[in-house]
Amino acid sequence: MRKFDLSRVASSICLLSFAASAHAHSSVKGVGDLYAGLLHVLTGLEHVLPFVALSLLAGQRGMKLQAEAVLLVFPMALMLGAAAALWLPPLHGLMFFNMASAILLGGLVASAWPLPSAVFYGLVAVFGVSHGFANGEAITGSIKAYLFILGIGLAGLALLAYGTLTVDFLLKRKTGWITIAVRVAGSWIAAIGVLVLATAGKSMLSS
Amino acid sequence: MIASPGRRYSSTRAARWAAFAFLLILPGLALAHIGQGDLSGGFLAGLEHPVFGLDHVVAMVAVGLWGAQLRQPAIWILPVTFPLVMSFGGILGGLGVPIPGIEIGIAVSAIVLGAMIALAARPPLWGAGVIVGVFAIFHGYAHGAELPESANAISYAMGFVIATGSLHVLGILIGVINKWQAGEKILRAGGILIALCGIYFLVSRFIGD
Numbered sequence: 001m002r003k004f005d006l007s008r009v010a011s012s013i014c015l016l017s018f019a020a021s022a023h024a025h026s027s028v029k030g031v032g033d034l035y036a037g038l039l040h041v042l043t044g045l046e047h048v049l050p051f052v053a054l055s056l057l058a059g060q061r062g063m064k065l066q067a068e069a070v071l072l073v074f075p076m077a078l079m080l081g082a083a084a085a086l087w088l089p090p091l092h093g094l095m096f097f098n099m100a101s102a103i104l105l106g107g108l109v110a111s112a113w114p115l116p117s118a119v120f121y122g123l124v125a126v127f128g129v130s131h132g133f134a135n136g137e138a139i140t141g142s143i144k145a146y147l148f149i150l151g152i153g154l155a156g157l158a159l160l161a162y163g164t165l166t167v168d169f170l171l172k173r174k175t176g177w178i179t180i181a182v183r184v185a186g187s188w189i190a191a192i193g194v195l196v197l198a199t200a201g202k203s204m205l206s207s
Numbered sequence: 208m209i210a211s212p213g214r215r216y217s218s219t220r221a222a223r224w225a226a227f228a229f230l231l232i233l234p235g236l237a238l239a240h241i242g243q244g245d246l247s248g249g250f251l252a253g254l255e256h257p258v259f260g261l262d263h264v265v266a267m268v269a270v271g272l273w274g275a276q277l278r279q280p281a282i283w284i285l286p287v288t289f290p291l292v293m294s295f296g297g298i299l300g301g302l303g304v305p306i307p308g309i310e311i312g313i314a315v316s317a318i319v320l321g322a323m324i325a326l327a328a329r330p331p332l333w334g335a336g337v338i339v340g341v342f343a344i345f346h347g348y349a350h351g352a353e354l355p356e357s358a359n360a361i362s363y364a365m366g367f368v369i370a371t372g373s374l375h376v377l378g379i380l381i382g383v384i385n386k387w388q389a390g391e392k393i394l395r396a397g398g399i400l401i402a403l404c405g406i407y408f409l410v411s412r413f414i415g416d
Contacts, residue, residue: 180283
């Protein structure tokens with residue numbers, strides 16, 4: 001009888017599991033990287049939290065007035081940042097900058113201060129590019145970059161659209177406590193951001 | 208099929224290279240995020256931390272109760288500012304900036320807030336803000352010093368802030384009884400109870416341990 005080839009068995013099991021994971025995600029062949037990009041954003045709380053804060057801020061401004069274009073600008077900035085990550089070297093402090101975006105955006109929601117449009121869109125563009133860059137850094141090896149980047153943009157669009165429309169809808173009820181609840185939510189997000197940076201600072205000091 | 212020695216060698220070498228490449232990717236993945244690791248475990252740990260410390264629970268509910276007693280605009284200024292000030296205290300605690308008497312300050316916070324509710328005290332808004340803000344730093348400091356490094360930092364902070372904020376909301380909801388005359392008295396009696404809890408925390412701080 002032939003000698004049992006362990007490495008071949010191991011590699012075929014490995015290949016089988018790859019095939020299984022591919023089949024579980026996409027019904028159309030080759031679009032798996034789109035979902036990978038989408039999920040990379042949606043499963044990273046350091047992106048979801050600031051995105052939620054941004055949608056609260058946009059919803060506070062009111063959909064009809066000055067926030068509509070955010071649904072276009074933000075996903076574009078995200079994809080631009082992700083594409084930039086393909087060419088530029090990785091930025092190591094970026095995750096702290098991105099966490100700080102949650103503090104700034106949450107704080108602005110809590111203060112309910114009417115931001116000038118230029119400042120608002122400036123923040124949208126800067127944080128869009130920085131979060132996009134952080135997600136784009138995950139593009140390695142055989143990942144199809146254009147699909148992954150499209151997934152990042154879709155995730156940003158979906159989170160922002162649902163969040164902004166929900167807040168806009170709720171605030172149109174003109175109920176006092178809802179207005180306050182939105183501000184409290186912003187304050188919670190900012191507080192979470194500060195605590196995360198405090199934890200990161202603590203572990204850096206102790207290491 | 209006959210496996211020649213040469214081929215066999217190359218396939219194991221390929222497998223080794225694959226494993227090596229995979230291992231190289233792993234630390235990169237871990238460093239690409241702040242919140243890496245046990246997502247739900249971190250959330251639950253953060254959620255239960257404020258709830259299982261009675262001194263914290265009493266003070267947080269007291270903040271909500273007092274806010275409800277003070278009515279507009281304090282009822283919403285306190286829950287909006289408290290988390291922010293508390294997280295600032297969390298930085299001080301996390302970085303180990305020395306502040307003496309934190310535990311005593313936490314016990315005193317329950318005594319003072321309980322007394323304010325019992326007396327139905329109505330200081331000017333900035334005065335109430337300063338009182339609550341100082342205590343928020345004490346509470347945040349104590350929690351910052353205890354911030355775990357093993358759990359997922361983001362989901363832990365989320366659970367922590369949500370639990371603390373929900374205790375404020377609980378206090379505000381209970382404070383709704385302030386609308387009725389009988390409720391007003393019950394609320395003030397509750398303030399006495401909170402102050403007594405604070406005295407108990409203070410005494411046990413000196414006698415216990």
